[in-house]
Amino acid sequence: VTPPTTPASPEEHLHACLSDWAEDAMTRTDTAAELRRFHRSLAHRGSLRRARWVAAAAVWAVLAVSAGVLTSGGGGGARPVRVATTGTLESPAPLPGTLVGARIATHGSLGDAAHPAAGFLWYVTDEGRIDRIDPDSGEVTQVRPGVAAAGPFVEAEGRVWFAGRKGDEQRFYGLDPQTTRVVVSTEPVSVAGQLSVGPAGLWAVTGARELQQLDGRSGRVLQTVDTPQGVYDVHVAADVVYAGAGDGGNGLTVIDPGTGRSRAVLPDLAPGPLALAPDGDLWVQDLRRPALVRLDGTSLVQEVVIPLPGGTSTASQREYQEGWGDHVLAYPLVVGDSLYAVMNPAGRRLLLRADARTGAVTHVFETGRGNFAGPATVMDGSVWIASRHTEPLVRRIAPFS
Amino acid sequence: MADILGFGVPRQRETTHPCALPEQRDEAVTALFVAHHRRLVGLARLLVDDQQSAEDVVQDAFGQLHRRWCGLRDKDAAVAYLQRAVVNGARSALRRRRVRRREDDVVVPDAPSAELSALRHEDHRQLRAAIAGLPQRQRQVLVLRYFLDLSEAEIAHWLDISRGSVKQHAARGLAALSARLEVTV
Numbered sequence A: 001v002t003p004p005t006t007p008a009s010p011e012e013h014l015h016a017c018l019s020d021w022a023e024d025a026m027t028r029t030d031t032a033a034e035l036r037r038f039h040r041s042l043a044h045r046g047s048l049r050r051a052r053w054v055a056a057a058a059v060w061a062v063l064a065v066s067a068g069v070l071t072s073g074g075g076g077g078a079r080p081v082r083v084a085t086t087g088t089l090e091s092p093a094p095l096p097g098t099l100v101g102a103r104i105a106t107h108g109s110l111g112d113a114a115h116p117a118a119g120f121l122w123y124v125t126d127e128g129r130i131d132r133i134d135p136d137s138g139e140v141t142q143v144r145p146g147v148a149a150a151g152p153f154v155e156a157e158g159r160v161w162f163a164g165r166k167g168d169e170q171r172f173y174g175l176d177p178q179t180t181r182v183v184v185s186t187e188p189v190s191v192a193g194q195l196s197v198g199p200a201g202l203w204a205v206t207g208a209r210e211l212q213q214l215d216g217r218s219g220r221v222l223q224t225v226d227t228p229q230g231v232y233d234v235h236v237a238a239d240v241v242y243a244g245a246g247d248g249g250n251g252l253t254v255i256d257p258g259t260g261r262s263r264a265v266l267p268d269l270a271p272g273p274l275a276l277a278p279d280g281d282l283w284v285q286d287l288r289r290p291a292l293v294r295l296d297g298t299s300l301v302q303e304v305v306i307p308l309p310g311g312t313s314t315a316s317q318r319e320y321q322e323g324w325g326d327h328v329l330a331y332p333l334v335v336g337d338s339l340y341a342v343m344n345p346a347g348r349r350l351l352l353r354a355d356a357r358t359g360a361v362t363h364v365f366e367t368g369r370g371n372f373a374g375p376a377t378v379m380d381g382s383v384w385i386a387s388r389h390t391e392p393l394v395r396r397i398a399p400f401s
Numbered sequence B: 001m002a003d004i005l006g007f008g009v010p011r012q013r014e015t016t017h018p019c020a021l022p023e024q025r026d027e028a029v030t031a032l033f034v035a036h037h038r039r040l041v042g043l044a045r046l047l048v049d050d051q052q053s054a055e056d057v058v059q060d061a062f063g064q065l066h067r068r069w070c071g072l073r074d075k076d077a078a079v080a081y082l083q084r085a086v087v088n089g090a091r092s093a094l095r096r097r098r099v100r101r102r103e104d105d106v107v108v109p110d111a112p113s114a115e116l117s118a119l120r121h122e123d124h125r126q127l128r129a130a131i132a133g134l135p136q137r138q139r140q141v142l143v144l145r146y147f148l149d150l151s152e153a154e155i156a157h158w159l160d161i162s163r164g165s166v167k168q169h170a171a172r173g174l175a176a177l178s179a180r181l182e183v184t185v
Helices: A010-027 A031-044 A052-057 A314-318 B023-045 B051-071 B077-100 B114-119 B122-132 B137-144 B152-159 B163-184
Strands: A066-071 A080-085 A099-105 A115-119 A120-124 A130-133 A140-143 A148-156 A159-166 A169-175 A182-185 A196-197 A203-207 A212-215 A221-226 A233-236 A241-244 A252-255 A262-267 A269-277 A284-285 A293-294 A302-307 A330-334 A338-343 A350-355 A361-366 A377-379 A382-388 A393-397
Touching: A010 A099, A010 B023, A010 B122, A010 B137, A010 B163, A031 B023, A031 B051, A120 A148, A120 A159, A148 A196, A148 A203, A159 A182, A159 A196, A203 A233, A221 B163, A233 A269, A262 B152, A284 A330, B023 B051, B023 B077, B023 B137, B077 B137, B077 B152, B122 B137, B122 B163, B137 B152, B137 B163, B152 B163
Parallel strands: A080 A302, A115 A148, A196 A233, A269 A330
Antiparallel strands: A066 A080, A099 A393, A115 A120, A120 A130, A130 A140, A148 A159, A159 A169, A169 A182, A196 A203, A203 A212, A212 A221, A233 A241, A241 A252, A252 A262, A269 A284, A284 A293, A293 A302, A330 A338, A338 A350, A350 A361, A377 A382, A382 A393
């Protein structure tokens, strides 16, 4: 890199700085993508005639899904790993149907994704307050919990649980979903982190290496589990608890909820966001690479890999990925036979839909303005996405055909 | 038509304007988009706080141009129209964002590009931060003066302020940046 020449005057220096700054922005913009977006907005207004000249600029390619075969490097021996290639991610299919209740403006900036619990969608604003959305009416109720709240929200024993901080003190709080009043809290913990609920109960991340199982009614600690690999994220399945190290750590641990002991550890994975499939398998992003991986729920053997598009994520996501490289971060979600993943590669907003079993990508949707605030969620058969932009939005997308 | 109900006289529908067929208008605006989009994003980025907003401002500018294409008497002035639309749009965007006071948290944060990462000009980074912290009007004036190389008269016309005000904003802006400029020059 050639060092810059020193400008002769402050004005010249200012000019050089402005030019450099603008050039930087020009380098990062994607004119073709922006042109497609512009055409879509025109089409939306009904003023664009889909003329021949559009064809060259807006290419709607059919996703070519092909499959290759690799051999697993996981600990369970040589099992085939299907690699689903996503083909032309650069030319996503148009969003089918309509957005239902398309724009629900929220009371604050979205700090996290919406989470379904007790028949409502819940999410935290950047101000640490909570908004409750009625998915039927779109009505937003502002909740003032009296603490700085953090997601996710999970429902257990009639309470909606979330993490909260007041001063230096962190606890988990349970509120009545109807009255939105906080009715119970746990004892203070060193870290009030992720929460998950499932047949194996309510589990919470309470330290860098510590998980606790909590009583869903009272918040009492039922057991404390130490995870040598470290824990950042927790997911509760039918009879196991998954503890993902994440956040610069390594390893995914399968814990027996009855004994608190680990059944299996996958040390070579840097697990990012997790999603559980109904059959007990697990979709997770390996933070070291732009790919979603399907793991066998018991053996943690890697079965399917979906490569993700190139391009970096947002700054907050890069913070999460710190130490693992600068590539796109995807949030998976499994609904029935489908895997959904939202991601923000290189400033774009993509919602991917794939066969949850084979990893074959069937749809990639460009969803328009705003970065995703986190994973998509499903409620009442619709996919909900929360996005952050100048307008915080929660959008409901009609069921895909 | 008499405005007997007080709702205002209906305007003629845009699609009936004889100046251009819709296809021709689309074609012309698309050609401008391809030719000038990047440069306009660069301009917008100097006036707002993040890349996403800059791209949105440029989208809005082209949308305005498309809507008003038939009313544009001099088609050669389209680029200047776009630049002014970007400057005005950026002003509105910044105002909205600052009212919210959440600009650092709710937008697509700017990542250091490969170019910036490579150069790592600490002085430019600090100068950018200083420019971003200027009052909106001073920032606009400096960008128009030192990036677009507009004259004081042109800036005054664009921003609808007096030439004296342009001078004042430029002087104050430069003074505010002087410490940073002097240190690095």
